[in-house]
Amino acid sequence: MTELRLAIWDVDGTLVDSRDVIQACMETAFRGAGLPPPEYDATRRIVGLSLGEALGTLAPPDIGADQLAALVEAYKQSFVTHRTAPGYHEPLYDGAIELLDQLKADGWLMAVATGKSHRGVDALFEKHNLRSYFDTVWCADDGPGKPHPFMVEQAMGALGCAPQESLMIGDAIHDMAMGKAAGVRALGVSWGFGRADELASAGADEIHHDFRTLTQSLKAFAEIRPVKAPGVNEATG
Template sequence: MDLRLAIFDVDGTLVDSQHLIVAAMQAACEGAGCAAPARQALLSGVGLSLPQLVAGLFPDQGAPVHRAIVEGYKHHYARLRQEGGEANVTPLYPGALEALNALHAEDATLLGVATGKSRRGLDFILESFDLRRHFVTRQVADDHPSKPHPSMILTALAETGVAPERAVMIGDTSFDMEMARAAGVRAIGVSWGYHDARRLERAGAEAVVDTFDALRNMLWSGN
């Protein structure tokens, strides 16, 4: 049996985390004594590793302030998550669970994750929604260069033994699409996340879907 691999981004693709991201960054900036970035500027950078995101948002600040914001963000993200409950603060997008369950049930399909989240953050999501068993390869920011470097996807391919032409990356940002193209795998964008369809297409998305049902219908077309 020729296996195929669907690799999912998390924030903006599987879970709606924008409220938590914005609140954690505002608290981190307050603690570091600097103004919080505009909401759209912050969300547009979601998907990058946290240090790279912070450096891009605060180019006029030095490394000590960057470190303070990064550590403050991690602290407040974890605090807010625990206070609010992951299922309430970062809910799965409509149709996500049903799509993952259906794909997981396909004998020839393996599922993976490639996310800018930390290992701890991803583990919390997977445990909260009972998704750990779905994903055979889980790539996080702790272990790789920031997207769009292809390291996450290349490692997922190596761990699963799936050929690049049998793999697809599903994400909501141009960083996901660029990462997929750099790794030599297909790229499908979703319209409900942080980058619009035109930006995803310019970054290399072969298609941008509006629902998880549409994603499932076209995921393995031609494979």
């Protein structure tokens, strides 16, 4: 029996190097709210969570609901300001576009499952011309965020894929936890926000340190799952 194959991608820290801009936005937002900005080591641990949960984790424990809401809005505005500033730099990782090209040529289905908003994803897709690679996109504003399995389950459901036909690829412990909760194979990458030991502790089935070995892993996954067109039933009788 032939099967589908689906690669579900995180974005920040996996496809795009957003480490500097996210930390800069955090510092701007917190200072604007009169709060001490978080250190990078604290910021990197919450990347992937929905924005409200992430900022609530970084903010002082006694922060009020109104102040937290204002902090969320300050972060959103900070991101817009940084994104439109001269010299703004949020590059794709070396090897990312080549792997996306290869997977698309080989007939993979591809999805996004990200803590970014749709507005943030749209801006990123426009900047790097990525929209054509992805068959479905699920964001923090669609429903429960990471590590809840909602986004992975919705991606599989939208494309008619089963867990054994699907992979979650991400750089954060929340990506690994989300993938495992949805019953899919979770591939961690160490070049983003999460450390390799943290990804392993979060249940990563594999950990990759460059796109070369990630490409090899996806090729091996595909070799035991020959591709078929979505919605096509095999003949019987």
